[in-house]
Structure formats: C-alpha cells, structure tokens
Amino acid sequence: MDKILNCIDSYMSDIESEILKIVADQSIPLMEKNALMEPIVEQKKVLLHTKESLEKIKNKKLKRKG
Numbered sequence: 001m002d003k004i005l006n007c008i009d010s011y012m013s014d015i016e017s018e019i020l021k022i023v024a025d026q027s028i029p030l031m032e033k034n035a036l037m038e039p040i041v042e043q044k045k046v047l048l049h050t051k052e053s054l055e056k057i058k059n060k061k062l063k064r065k066g
Helices: 004-024 029-066
Strands: none
Touching: 004 029
C-alpha cells in the first residue's frame, strides 16, 4: 500500500510541475492555459481522492492489527 501511495505522491508532484510550467509560460494565452490545465487539474483531483481513500483503508487495517 505504501508503494502505491508513494507513486501517487510522485505523480501529483509531476502534475504540479506541469501546471507551474503552463502558468509561467507567458507565450500561452490565458484561455489556452485554462484549456491545457483543466484535464491536468481533474487528474490531480482524482489522484487526491484516490490517495485519501487508500489512506483510510490503510488506517483501518492498522487499527485492526493494533
């Protein structure tokens, strides 16, 4: 489970970097930036929700063991 959570963290870090690159690129018009970032932000939301769900499952397993 920890390996999966680490992979999600790593991917979310990559997504953040991608978002920051788009924001910093002054050659991209604002409307295009929004269009580029929309699917990326959606991916981040899904990953965040998945991570939260996996952490709840992990914590339940730890409580049962303890």
